[in-house]
Amino acid sequence: MRTEIVERPPILRSINPATGEILGEFKNMGEEEVKEAVKKAKKAQKDWGKIPIKERGRWILKLKEHIRKNIEDIADVISKEKGVSRFEALTSDVFPILDLADFYAKNTEKILKREKVKIGVWNIMGRESYIEYFPYGVIGIISPWNFPFSIPMGQIIIALMAGNTCVLKPSEFTPKTGILIKELFKDTGFPEGVCEVVTGDGLTGSYLVKSGVDKIFFTGSTQTGKIIMKTAAEHLVPVVMELGGKDPMIVFDDVDIDITTDAAIFGAFFNTGQVCASVERLYVHKKIYEEFKRAVIEKTKKLRVGFSSYEPWGYEIGAVISEKQLMKIKEHIEDAKENGAEVIGGEIKDLFVKPAVILNVDHSFKVVREETFGPVLPIMPFETEDEAIELANDSEYGLTASVWTKDIKRAKRVAEKLQYATVMINDNLITHAIPQVPWGGVKNSGIGRTHGKEGLLEMVQVRHVHTNKLGQKMRAPWWYPFSKEKYEFALSLTNLLHSPSMKEKIQAFLGIAKNFSKISKQKLNE
Ligand code: NAD
Secondary structure, eight states, rough: OOOOOOOSEEEEEEEEETTTTTTEEEOOOHHHHHHHHHHHHHHHHHTTTTTHHHOOOHHHHHHHHHHHHHHHHHHHHHHHHHHHHHHHIIIIHHHHHHHHHHHHHHHHHHHTSSSEEEOOOHHHTTEEEEEEEOOOSSEEEEESSTTHHHHHHHHHHHHHHHTTTEEOOOTTOOHHHHHHHHHHHHHTOOTTTTTTEOOOOOHHHHHHHTOOOOEEEEEEEEHHHHHHHHHHTTTTOOEEEEEEOOOEEOTTTSSSSHHHHHHHHHHHHGGGGTTTTTTEEEEEHHHHHHHHHHHHHHHHHTOBBBBOOOTTTOOOOOOOOOOOHHHHHHHHHHHHHHTTTTTEEEOOOOTEEOEEEEEEEETTTHHSSOOOSSSSSEEEEESSSHHHHHHOOSSSSSSEEEEESSOOOHHHHHHHOOOOOOESSOOGGGGGGGGTTEEEEHHHHHHESHHHHHHHHHHHEEEEEEETTTTTOOTTSSSOOOHHHHHHHHHHHHHHHOOSOOHHHHHHHHHHHHHHHHHOOOOOOO
16 A cells, blocks of 8 residues: 555635635644644733732623624624524524623632631641632633634633633634634733634644643543543643533423423524534423424424525524534434434535434434434433433433423422433523533533533632641651650540540540650650
């Protein structure tokens, strides 16, 4: 076999997948450029980390206002780079960031305040402890294309509030949005280097992992997450992993069918089904299954597929992001058909897919087991509560699940048994947009959390400060030189603190009192 010389393309061309319009060209950055960006961010962090949290909050609120004023222009860039409606880009990718900025600008100081810790017996022995938090340094953020603004921007804001600086590697499909993020910081007047952006493909991302960043926040597929963890392990770089999903929606027989079918359709097809938390499996109680599926099919036919930059609300279903993504969707639909499923919809034209409802499937089908990440909704019936739970939990993923019923008590009982990091009752998709609560996954859906108090704590290191208030007045009884008296003292102390018998405690106390004055005189230079 001949040697094949493969050159890495020097540029990325951002293209609107809905229209083919070229939106810009961006560097496919190499190792040196990534290192340079990290160097800049490291330098900037020295000053940024010293700024009081309140002042950092004022910067973030300034950024928030800049985003608010330019919300339509920002949404326009995202909408074109993803090939979905501006309405969708505005509501899902930009709007949630305003609330997130508010939350962290106003609550970081409180969450990260120094905290005294009760240290039990050590308190009695004249000691005290507190914990405080300090920034990692530079946070490397590697992002997907499906929410190219809200995912990285949220993580950047949290990182900055915690005193870090950042280097973002946006997806190769959405470099324009990545550069827009950098410009927003620049235009707001942030110090240089606080938010660096390196454009490029997966290789650029891998350079970032080994570039000397202090922590990686990765959002993307489980497959890439595993590769990144391996590289990160070689450099002992800690990671937060926000990965894929195959999220179930469980519908009981007491629901309002009209409302709940609308919710299922939105949950499955929003952002052209390209959401980690999309409804990818719908389980409906047998009693209402026929009526429910009929309504889902009828309503799905009403969704408009297309793209318009003039009418932001003109189409519900935009393009899928790439040929690769299209192939995966096609593979799942064809596999379902070949194995006897009924597929309604699913026709493909260019990068557009008509939303598909899939019936007569079970857990042996690809479309039920693997993440599809497209406008495809398999529906399955169930009979009992236990069966619904078992079906929902039968997945390698554990991102979000939703339970639909008027019986909230039952919903909470079910929620308790679902192996998911988020369970929504009578709602779906929404919680990534709620910054006050943690976001993340269990099983193959991820490690660690973003958002909420928990997400902020992922951005800081913990320092324990311990004071021995007697440290300048006396020696500890376990210091050198070792002696018989000290040995007996240790045994007495053990019994005094831990014996269940009052008699033994009293004896121990007397033993301590007997040895104490001798011990206090024992020192190395005697
Ligand atoms: P992806 O894994 O293909 O790429 C994500 C990012 O990783 C991109 O920026 C890519 O360039 C980079 N990358 C690829 N190889 C790399 C490597 N070896 N080293 C470093 N970086 C590398 O994912 P995608 O197609 O962009 O996004 C879709 C996936 O993301 C889906 O699986 C979806 O479920 C998941 N996702 C998860 C969440 C969440 O919060 N859990 C949110 C959005 C998307």
